[in-house]
């Protein structure tokens with residue numbers, strides 16, 4: 001690389017970090033529509049560990065397919081688990097069977113995603129494992145429960161590719177994170193949506209000759225004009241980071257009723273004149289979701305008490 005070359009290439013480019021490894025970052029350059037292997041420069045070099053997958057950056061070219069990251073734009077959103085910046089939506093993926101659907105885990109994912117102000121989709125996968133008509137009725141009742149709570153719900157069978165065509169268009173813009181317990185079928189779902197998705201992303205990075213290391217960090221994979229992060233599953237999500245004040249705002253189906261509560265700081269528990277509880281009693285708000293709200297409220301309050 002000659003000095004002259006640097007001079008002629010000194011215009012910086014906008015990009016988005018799609019992968020992090022050993023202080024290197026793969027950056028998708030919007031104008032060039034290419035992935036470059038980049039390193040943070042100057043002040044950013046010291047803070048390089050702070051650059052997240054999903055960060056929007058400015059890159060200065062320095063060699064073929066390589067550049068310096070000069071600056072990082074302020075993040076719109078920042079998730080810690082998985083560590084991804086500027087996430088637009090979460091797809092909560094739950095297996096209906098194997099492992100059996102656990103409503104509490106879904107509700108935990110939902111409140112966390114609501115707290116992060118993300119768009120949320122719910123997927124019940126492995127519908128090929130529905131046991132009998134009774135089980136199918138249960139599945140449909142659960143689907144209706146989450147639809148009524150305000151979430152788009154998708155039923156899929158990633159093994160045979162059923163239902164994935166309806167889901168795909170929702171993931172072709174912005175940054176999507178798949179969340180859900182281990183074995184729910186998140187990876188399978190992505191490969192059903194786009195066979196070879198992972199392979200293709202690896203091929204892009206390979207061009208730069210770097211990034212072949214496996215990494216604990218999430219990686220963004222190209223889907224249409226969007227990006228998806230396949231993350232490892234988890235079995236337990238704690239609610240630290242949430243406050244008991246406003247916890248009800250993380251249950252969207254409460255929203256039409258909260259203005260009618262007698263107290264404007266109503267926690268929708270035992271307060272007189274609580275319109276949310278009245279809506280539960282009238283069958284307008286699902287009783288199981290409300291019970292989960294009370295459970296989470298108690299849990300968050302216990303965490304708050306332990307803190308003070």
Ligand SMILES: Nc1nc2c(ncn2[C@@H]2O[C@H](COP(=O)(O)OP(=O)(O)OP(=O)(O)O)[C@@H](O)[C@H]2O)c(=O)[nH]1
Pocket residue numbers: 125126127128129156157158159160180181182183184185186187188189231232233234
């Ligand atoms: N029968 C059936 N099996 C499925 C379906 N989707 C995934 N599987 C299987 O379930 C197992 C787990 O799927 P994965 O895609 O690895 O699950 P995951 O959510 O990515 O799991 P982690 O990466 O551990 O978080 C695999 O053996 C898949 O083949 C489905 O719709 N039906």
Ligand SMILES: [Mg+2]
Pocket residue numbers: 186187188230231232233
């Ligand atoms: Mg997986």
Ligand SMILES: [Zn+2]
Pocket residue numbers: 258261262266267268269271273274275276277
């Ligand atoms: Zn209330």
